[in-house]
Amino acid sequence: IEEPLIFELGSAGRVGVDVADAPPVDEDRLSGLRRKAPIGLPDLSEPQVVRHYTRLSQKNYGIDTGFYPLGSCTMKHNPRLSEKMARLPGLVDLHPFQPQKTVQGALEVIDTLAHWLKGLTGMPAVAMSPAAGAHGEWCGLMAIRAYHDDHGENHRRRVLVPESAHGTNPASAAMCGYSVDPVPATDRGRVDVAALKAKLGPDVACIMVTNPNTCGLFEDEILEIAEATHAAGAFFYCDGANYNAIVGRVKVADLGVDAMHINLHKTFSTPHGGGGPGAGPTVLSEKLAPYAPLPFVVHDGDGLRMVEHPESSGGAKPFGRVKGYHGQFGVFIRALAYILSMGSDGLRQASSDAVLNANYLLARLGGTLTPSFEGPCMHEALFDDRFLKDSGVTTLDFAKALIDEGFHPMTMYFPLVVHGALLMEPTETESKETLDGYVEVVKALAAKAAAGGAADEFKAAPKYTPRRRLDETQAARSPVLRWKPGSNA
Amino acid sequence: IEEPLIFELGSAGRVGVDVADAPPVDEDRLSGLRRKAPIGLPDLSEPQVVRHYTRLSQKNYGIDTGFYPLGSCTMKHNPRLSEKMARLPGLVDLHPFQPQKTVQGALEVIDTLAHWLKGLTGMPAVAMSPAAGAHGEWCGLMAIRAYHDDHGENHRRRVLVPESAHGTNPASAAMCGYSVDPVPATDRGRVDVAALKAKLGPDVACIMVTNPNTCGLFEDEILEIAEATHAAGAFFYCDGANYNAIVGRVKVADLGVDAMHINLHKTFSTPHGGGGPGAGPTVLSEKLAPYAPLPFVVHDGDGLRMVEHPESSGGAKPFGRVKGYHGQFGVFIRALAYILSMGSDGLRQASSDAVLNANYLLARLGGTLTPSFEGPCMHEALFDDRFLKDSGVTTLDFAKALIDEGFHPMTMYFPLVVHGALLMEPTETESKETLDGYVEVVKALAAKAAAGGAADEFKAAPKYTPRRRLDETQAARSPVLRWKPGSNA
């Protein structure tokens, strides 16, 4: 069933919201700037709107509809309790500029979540306001830069980033005025410690290491890396995208981490929502803590206080403000509801099961696909495309064929250090039955590819989706980024 | 994608609800009747349950997903505001046996809705507790029987019911100990008044007439029918299933009606929900009002009072109680939210648009399908299967073919007075664009059928649904009505 654009459904004069009549507009108070031309928005009735979005939703895949073996994204079950809590009128119908004594419960939400994040990571401080993972990265680097500037070390402008890092790492570094120096990987899929040490020097501000790394492996020489980094006067920024693998089993403070962002929408199960909103609180070490951005909550007498200005920060040296208001509060409520539900025991069990599930996939698929590295993995299993050699089938084709079997594709071509990567993160909320079903399908597809002659069939996939493969080249070459009156379907 | 049964998804020891630990059970207080054998229920985790029901829902059609041209069922848009209101904790987290002074707002909901139903119909009383349309019919007939018994006329045991009536009419009459005497229809699709008059007599308790009738026509001789009925000492029970056609344009009191049920889930837009819950409040004339069942709300001093016993009913003669507690309160809230949203002006506009839409379908399809009767229809358009003559395609085949075009079938083979009936009620919440799209599809299918040779194709429909035509004969011949351990898919 095709679904038109809202612009094709509208008819002037309908309305989907009844608005009370207003007295005539007082042009005096508009500086003569009343809008002259119509906006051009379509008019629809409520039944049309409800049907439109219901039908659109049916063209989407979600965790609620099936398994998402995406690497590096932790697409786990999103509890409905969290959604319910995030709609308690007493929590959400609050304005950030209400007098603080009228929002003590909201400050308690922030403070309680911060308490858990600090407790779980073993870190003394957390900046709550970053809006997403990349935002948190940048926040951590800003604190590092502020520290160095404050300590007369503003010559430290180089950042060491492993080749396998997420693209946000170098991008965030660039936004702090840093240059990026890539560090190679070993054939064990880990940071080349010797190379890293060789690159450390008095101009290095920090290293940015993802751990567990993007190959799904724990950096087993992490203590040595941290020690060398600190010895060189640099900081250790840890990309926390893969934190779900180790919550409750490792305190990142014990690894020598100075700053790490936490993706609440990954590790603490707030919904991805088709791409946001996320939240990226950033834990900070003792040294970096004073530079945390505004605002932050402090205990003050019997109550809590949100510090909004440097003058009232009690001697801290905040590097600034990273967004409007007080952080992704709606996301905080969901993360806190999840954390309280799981508890310290449940969180530890979750990371254990996440790692168990990934190793199970690795074991079950190891004989069919080609694992990139040896040994147990953490929460995700990485394969390369050697098993597709000479089949004419690419990683992309293989992944798209999964769609017709009812599964979302795994992450493809990332990390870049592996050829034709297939990265799978099953997460702890998938049952053994689901994994077994997935394994059977992947094996059958691999067998079909290996048998040869199926390349065209793979390239034609998916077939049973609302749309088949889309022409991305055309989209980029002649961009059509909006509907315009008179434009045609 | 296939979805297993919950019994096939479970694995002992999982849990989808965390229940606090209980102290050991005190067998002393159980009369030795603690359950011995396991129940046999499957254990699932929350993620599995959410996915199961999400997937099941995707196998359903609903108003939210498309047009429902069902006759006699008023499948109109269900406002989400009504759902939101029906979840206000102050309205729904109430026990029916709380002290009445702690539920004055709930009684006000019932009383306000009753006020509207009386005002719209012009009737002096309404019994709020019937749970559905058929239940309301029975309630109305019980009041009639109670009246006659109370007035020494308990010999009145015959009920006149037109041939075209819903099956619930005779079934409800039978539950009151009445015999059913069918009244034929004229070739104008209406009650044969002469035949009805001939059947009226001193043993007739009431007539049951649906108006607008099940052919989608207004009984234009209704005043004469009512007069003759009353003259014979009988009552006029009106089946209100089609009330949506006339709300705000006709007060049923002006038609001489003595009792009529109102399907809140049709006329006042509470969700059908895959078959209930509904609500069937029954309006009553002055004569019948004292016999209305318990409970009912009365104004008492400054407040409202729910009368639960005959002794406190202020001299009424309730015929009894038709269900537990106080009626379908959750449905009342939704109906009231809808009514307040529409208002008297909106309700009148709604019935006008409902009739307009039906006549538009009749006009647009009249040349292609074969309309059963002449003249304007009310809120539904009735066709018979003459247009399919010699095509080898039945009404059923034709309707099933609609499914593959993205539409729910119309009502088929009802009313019985027409051969191979196709009954369509577009309702007022469908846009002209939707109707036009539907008309094009119906015309194309009719043309295909008329062209001949397509019977097999029609009989193979639907093809693009989660299931194709199901074997109903097998289902009824060897009923499998539940899953059993060891039974197989």
Added chain:
Amino acid sequence: MRYLPHTEADRRAMLAAIGAKDVDSLFRDVPAAARLDQPIDLPRGQSEMEVERALSRMAAKNLSAGSVPFFIGAGLYRHHVPASVDQLLTRGEFLTSYTPYQPEVSQGTLQYLFEFQSQVAMLTGMEVANASMYDGATACAEAAVMAARVTKRGKVILSGSLHPHWRETTETTLKYTGLECETLAPDPLAMEDLMGRVDSRTACVIVQNPGFFGGIKDLRPLAEECHAEGALLVVAVADPVSFGLIEPPGAMGADIVVAEGQSLGMGLQFGGPGLGLFATRDKYVRQMPGRLAGQTVDADGKRGFVLTLSTREQHIRREKATSNICTNSGLCALAFTMHLTLLGETGLVRLAELNHALAVRLETKLKRVKGVRVLGNSYFNEFALYLGEDKDASEVVDALAERGILGGVAASRFYPEWPELRPILLLAVTETTTESDMDALVAALTEVL
């Protein structure tokens, strides 16, 4: 108006296509005398915001159960419903779908009804269950009618353990059917003797277990007696959570089990809509009222589900139908089955144990209150508290309400004509009852007695 899509231009174009000059002309079959020219004199339509305000104003006049210590049961129990139940229930494909007469596009509804029927049969220990009825009370009435049909007999015996609303509904339903009701006195001590009453005219005996006053009975002797006399035993159950702990009626010989399903999935909702559970033995299935989903195969041989055995129903059989019922409580059945699926065997058993344990805990705490005692010697999560000869429980309930406690229901609310029941207070607890709720009740009771 936000729910009406037509613009004036649409209306004009449609009238032109019809060939009508205005909408009024489409109503020409309505006798002129009955036509209204103007909207009825009632308020005009309002925006969402205004409607929200109006209903919120009404809500504010109520004391909601969750806001205070709460001990009311009497047939309807306040259990915690998992958040996912309601969020899944409101999916448009469930909420706005029609009765699943077109199975090809209704497999969602049909499969959950099949699962629901299976769960109900398991819980009750019966062979087969229908797709639900309006509520427990109407299901009970339907059971009486069905028993008469099965046995071709005319007398129904209603135990004093039966919920008074269920009793009244059954009596009302039978009133004009030619069947006779023999109703026993209310039975707070669970002492009544039904054994001698069953005879060759008896269609069925209807008992509730646990009884309205809380007592749990071994029904096996009664079942044997009924079967010896050719009568059916109908067992009514008010809180399905009790199935997690107590021997099911099916295991004790019941022929029909009816229950109120509201406890699972739905919340209180001031008592409606309810959910009637109805289960029986396979051999009676064609005498059973209500809708049934059944398993079959589609044209490709795949498992699928349909409504079946509809030849029992009114739209085929008309006045000869098993019942006039034409709907069920589909959405309530969905809520029930979702909640029960979340609980599973493990969760339901734990929940039932917890309910019982908390009730025992309340009984223990009540020993601190002078002069009161629990009647009978067994209960699940609700018991009858005797307050003392000269006490009026309804006054106590009011006094507790003044103190912000919804402290149970007076038996006299249901039995105003039985003065000896005046000192009886029904108290229920569930997993939602906290220790401090109980302490508050005990303290307040001590104060007001």
Added chain:
Amino acid sequence: MRYLPHTEADRRAMLAAIGAKDVDSLFRDVPAAARLDQPIDLPRGQSEMEVERALSRMAAKNLSAGSVPFFIGAGLYRHHVPASVDQLLTRGEFLTSYTPYQPEVSQGTLQYLFEFQSQVAMLTGMEVANASMYDGATACAEAAVMAARVTKRGKVILSGSLHPHWRETTETTLKYTGLECETLAPDPLAMEDLMGRVDSRTACVIVQNPGFFGGIKDLRPLAEECHAEGALLVVAVADPVSFGLIEPPGAMGADIVVAEGQSLGMGLQFGGPGLGLFATRDKYVRQMPGRLAGQTVDADGKRGFVLTLSTREQHIRREKATSNICTNSGLCALAFTMHLTLLGETGLVRLAELNHALAVRLETKLKRVKGVRVLGNSYFNEFALYLGEDKDASEVVDALAERGILGGVAASRFYPEWPELRPILLLAVTETTTESDMDALVAALTEVL
């Protein structure tokens, strides 16, 4: 644990398949010194009911906006959100879906993003808009960076009309980028003169309209000045409802428009998450940060949508990307576009008119309060009220709160270092403000001043 499906038997079977003796052995790459053997010393998991109680307890410590007369704005406005928005938003296919990198199974998300982009472009009067950013403040900062990239210049001028949080966020973002910020003093009278400041080093001027203190300005002269100097004009907007009434920035010559979209669809949520709207001219599209949905065709030639122009983004360009942003506010964009689609042209214009009319009504009523006056001579739905030379607005806000009124925000909350702003109170109204709310405010103000 309800979110974890594994039974102990499952775990054993899986370990066997892996060939590992226990889960601990899978963590063997973690240095022994950093391995924890026990759960961290924090509370254990809780049931739904317990978590609900804990969060409800926190909720009860707040005074929620809807429960009292409410006049707070300052960049974030409390509008009525239709009930259908949230119910559609929580559909699992929207809520639990991933970034639409696999367009075949993400057409729902991609189509609404395309519709959203179109609506934002229309509202702002611009040619193209992205799929949203974190919030208005970060969108503003991104606009400054983008302007510098487009113009290859290093100076950014921030008007005193700009929301202080947006200003601070922009300053922070530019801090280490080598770009320079020239920030003007807060401008409650909307009198500042930017014309003379634009020079050949200027990358852009950023102004807010209506300004933080409410004033509405004709930006055409400033746009001309900017363009004459080769600089861009960036216009920030705090309440998108204002687009229904006020000439859009695009029509006044803006090159980039950034706005906070929270007003539509989302409610207050204590200020987060927000929704950054970002629109510009076609010619700058490849310099624009953030995600973009574009139209294309599929293998069968059918219209479809994909994420496009990703060569601007960090996962391709890494340190050379237009921004490090890697997400948007997808769900917030959905709420926004749903609300706006419900409103349509007709609804949005009416809503904007109503907001303005109610603000005018409040100004009129405030004439009854001695000694106060509205600053400036234009506003949309919020204005700055001058309370009198010796008055401290923050004390007045506290005094109003004691009387159960959330009566606006003191300018000093944002500008503690500007004593001359101390008497200024920002007051906002929306369609949710009632006549009696206004009367309550006027009465209380009279009392406390």
